[in-house]
Amino acid sequence: xxxxxxxxxxxxxxxxxxxxxxxxxxxxxxxxxxxxxxxxxxxxxxxxxxxxxxxxxxxxxxxxxxxxxxxxxxxxxxxxxxxxxxxxxxxxxxxxxxxxxxxxxx
Numbered sequence: 299x300x301x302x303x304x305x306x307x308x309x310x311x312x313x314x315x316x317x318x319x320x321x322x323x324x325x326x327x328x329x330x331x332x333x334x335x336x337x338x339x340x341x342x343x344x345x346x347x348x349x350x351x352x353x354x355x356x357x358x359x360x361x362x363x364x365x366x367x368x369x370x371x372x373x374x375x376x377x378x379x380x381x382x383x384x385x386x387x388x389x390x391x392x393x394x395x396x397x398x399x400x401x402x403x404x
Contacts, residue, residue: 303382313374321367330358332371
């Protein structure tokens with residue numbers, strides 16, 4: 299947790315927690331509602347381990363985030379930004395290297 303990239307993630311979570319409190323919702327509700335509202339997302343996968351977890355997550359289905367809240371989320375973490383590049387995961391070389399994007403003509 300002492301690494302700078304991890305601290306950036308913690309700082310973002312703290313700001314998002316303040317935003318969710320100001321909006322009158324939980325951080326869980328903010329997270330799931332944001333995911334559901336995003337055009338690039340077709341579904342939100344939740345992973346509750348207990349009935350209490352499930353109940354706290356299901357309430358997000360009724361949360362509608364205003365454009366103001368969505369804009370503030372974008373200010374905290376800009377769209378398309380990965381705060382820790384190591385979290386981006388594996389990327390196929392065909393996406394990263396232009397010469398590998400097309401099959402050779404035969």
